[in-house]
Amino acid sequence: MIGQASGLDPILCAHLLREVDQRLIELLESLAPLEWDLQTVAPLWKVRDVAAHLLDTALRKLSMVRDSWQVEAAGIHTPQDLIALVNRLNREGVTVYRRLSPPVFIGIMKIACEENARFHESLDPFAPAVFAVSWAGEDMSLNWFDTARELTERWHHQQQIRHATNRPGIMTPNLYHPVLDCFMRGLPHLYRNVNPPAGTVLLLEISGECGGRWFLSKGAGKWNFVQPS
Numbered sequence: 001m002i003g004q005a006s007g008l009d010p011i012l013c014a015h016l017l018r019e020v021d022q023r024l025i026e027l028l029e030s031l032a033p034l035e036w037d038l039q040t041v042a043p044l045w046k047v048r049d050v051a052a053h054l055l056d057t058a059l060r061k062l063s064m065v066r067d068s069w070q071v072e073a074a075g076i077h078t079p080q081d082l083i084a085l086v087n088r089l090n091r092e093g094v095t096v097y098r099r100l101s102p103p104v105f106i107g108i109m110k111i112a113c114e115e116n117a118r119f120h121e122s123l124d125p126f127a128p129a130v131f132a133v134s135w136a137g138e139d140m141s142l143n144w145f146d147t148a149r150e151l152t153e154r155w156h157h158q159q160q161i162r163h164a165t166n167r168p169g170i171m172t173p174n175l176y177h178p179v180l181d182c183f184m185r186g187l188p189h190l191y192r193n194v195n196p197p198a199g200t201v202l203l204l205e206i207s208g209e210c211g212g213r214w215f216l217s218k219g220a221g222k223w224n225f226v227q228p229s
Contacts, residue, residue: 007225008185008214011148013178014120020151021113023170024054024158028106031165036102040164047164048098050157051105056093057153058112065130066119082134120147137189148182155179176210184214188223191216201226 028051036048045053063069076082097105125144132141133149155175162169170176184204191202200218205211217226 007227008181010125010142010144011178011181011185012125012144013151014117014123014125014144014147016151016175016178017120017147017154018113018117020154020158020170020175021117024154024161025106025110025113027158027161027165027167028102028109030167031102033102035165038164040160042160045094045160047161049094050160050164051109052094052097052100053090054154054157055097055105055109055112056090058109058116060089060093061150062112062115062119066115079134116150120150123147133185135189136186137192145182145185148178148185152179152182171210173210177212180206180211184225187214187216188225191223194218194223 031047036046036051038047040047040050042050076085100108123143125142125147127143129141129143129146131146132138133145136145138145155170156179159169159171161167187204196218198218198220202216204214204216213228215226215228216223
């Protein structure tokens with residue numbers, strides 16, 4: 001399945017990755033040594049672990065997608081296989097990068113963020129992505145959707161660090177609204193087993209300057225986004 005843009009405009013946000021990651025680097029540079037070991041809302045992760053995950057995923061994306069570098073066969077046959085693989089890779093990456101000192105870590109992060117931003121900015125947003133956005137029910141996605149997913153990942157993990165260290169968040173319309181908009185694209189898949197009469201329309205509204213309104217309509221056999229009349 002492809003085409004979560006149906007009824008909605010594509011989220012063209014590659015340029016925002018650079019801004020979000022610049023905010024991340026400034027945040028990490030502001031941390032006192034003890035703040036790297038503060039607990040986050042993720043039960044198993046301290047600040048250094050969340051930061052390590054952000055570094056690992058950026059380097060892994062560049063290696064696997066930009067450079068087509070594979071060191072092991074994935075062996076993915078079921079959704080559970082994919083979940084297990086992602087969890088293992090995440091765990092291994094955090095184990096390695098959490099050991100780095102803040103100066104070493106930040107130096108590598110600066111390089112990774114710059115390379116990651118350049119890579120996403122270079123992509124044709126309407127070409128097929130290497131990895132589908134599976135949580136939206138797609139088995140093939142376009143690059144713009146994969147890049148928007150990348151933005152959600154980097155935004156919300158940075159927000160976890162900000163929350164743990166009592167730093168101001170980055171809930172601004174230009175950065176946060178695209179994150180919310182991307183997550184909304186998963187709703188047709190989430191509601192796939194909900195079967196009201198055809199023509200039923202759901203209004204999903206998030207208040208505040210970063211929010212918005214999304215209309216989800218039950219059509220012939222599936223849910224789609226529609227524009228308000």
